[in-house]
Amino acid sequence: MRWWTTGVVAMLAGCGQADEAPPPANPTRDEPVLPMASPTPETLVTIPTRFVGTWDSDGAACGAPAPGPNRLVVAAGALRIADRDVPVRGITVADAGAVDVDVIGDRGGITEQRRYRLALGSGGSLEMTGVDGAVRLLRCDAPAGAEAAARNAVALNLAPDGLQTVAGASSRTLAFGTPADIVLRVVEAATQTIPQRSTNADCGEGPLDIATYPRIAIYFQQGRFVGWSARGRGLTTMAGVGIGSKRAAVEAVIEAPVEDTSLGRAFTSGGLSGVYDARDNVSALWAGSACIAR
Incomplete structure (x- = not known):
């Protein structure tokens, strides 16, 4: 036929x-x-x-x-x-x-x-x-x-040592060091978007390959996942810390000492780092190698 x-x-x-x-x-x-x-x-x-x-x-x-x-x-x-x-x-x-x-x-x-x-x-x-x-x-x-x-959504959460995903009743950790192709596929499924790809050759830790999605940028080095930085509201840690979170809410769930840096009032908690704006809202959040000078 x-x-x-x-x-x-x-x-x-x-x-x-x-x-x-x-x-x-x-x-x-x-x-x-x-x-x-x-x-x-x-x-x-x-x-x-x-x-x-x-x-x-x-x-x-x-x-x-x-x-x-x-x-x-x-x-x-x-x-x-x-x-x-x-x-x-x-x-x-x-x-x-x-x-x-x-x-x-x-x-x-x-x-x-x-x-x-x-x-x-x-x-x-x-x-x-x-x-x-x-x-x-x-x-x-x-x-x-x-x-x-x-119905098939994958929830993406930020973590000090990488990313966490939740799909239905199952969860998965994408730790730093995970191969880039695995991380890209998971984040793509979670965001339902294709990233913009670029490279930053001027990072102190060496050149980083970057995959930029609407709410997060993912960093890779030599084919391995090494860091992330949040972009705008929407993604949070399992404890609810994300862009826009109030300082009081952050300090209620994690121990995050604040210090004055060239970026402003910065805080750290384990591998998680961030910056507060003038209203004590989180204005930047990252973990791992994200080429952010302090």
């Missing part, structure tokens, strides 16, 4: 294997050159919640009574393109919060495997990339998508 037509469907392409890297020139006779092992992408059981929902090319297409060629419905373990269900064979983590979804389709009576890359774009759009390029789709079901995200 022939159902690979136009629009998003036309982007499907075969998933070829990457060529092995050529051996270095002039290998010694005593040291045989072996092909380098390619890193194995992390596999996922389901498509991440941020991609789940109904997508189409624009508002008019979303409101059409019948799905057009660019209609894409993403479920946790399945895709529907136009009016056809596409079996999913595998889901793997890609770069910068994207995922690769391998599917099986029938083309002219021949079963073929295809791969889509799903990535969030600007304004909450979805970019779906294949061998023919990328197609930008808009979410048709923002309320339903928001409800799905809320």
Whole structure:
């Protein structure tokens, strides 16, 4: 049955294997050159919640009574393109919060495997990339998508030695030293956003790679999680300390001596550091290596 037509469907392409890297020139006779092992992408059981929902090319297409060629419905373990269900064979983590979804389709009576890359774009759009390029789709079901995200929400808490997450009845600690890719995926799931990436080469502790989210900046060094700094209200420690907290409330839950520094009236408690403004509200909060001079 022939159902690979136009629009998003036309982007499907075969998933070829990457060529092995050529051996270095002039290998010694005593040291045989072996092909380098390619890193194995992390596999996922389901498509991440941020991609789940109904997508189409624009508002008019979303409101059409019948799905057009660019209609894409993403479920946790399945895709529907136009009016056809596409079996999913595998889901793997890609770069910068994207995922690769391998599917099986029938083309002219021949079963073929295809791969889509799903990535969030600007304004909450979805970019779906294949061998023919990328197609930008808009979410048709923002309320339903928001409800799905809320049901699967990961709560993020600040901690003196890293970050803590709570999902349902389970909690998890992301301690300093955790590999960067693990921390990025967890924080992305908690915030439902893709970070802006940058590097600060002028830190006393050495260059730091920075992932900046709306409410927190995460710092990495040599591929490891080394620090965080809060950005605006919203995130707190398990004890409730966060940007905007009153000094009295802070000192009621932790021992945090105050000293005058170049940053102002700063306090520390274990690995947690912060600054009070003129009204005794917490105006800055960080832990670990965050390139904040004192």
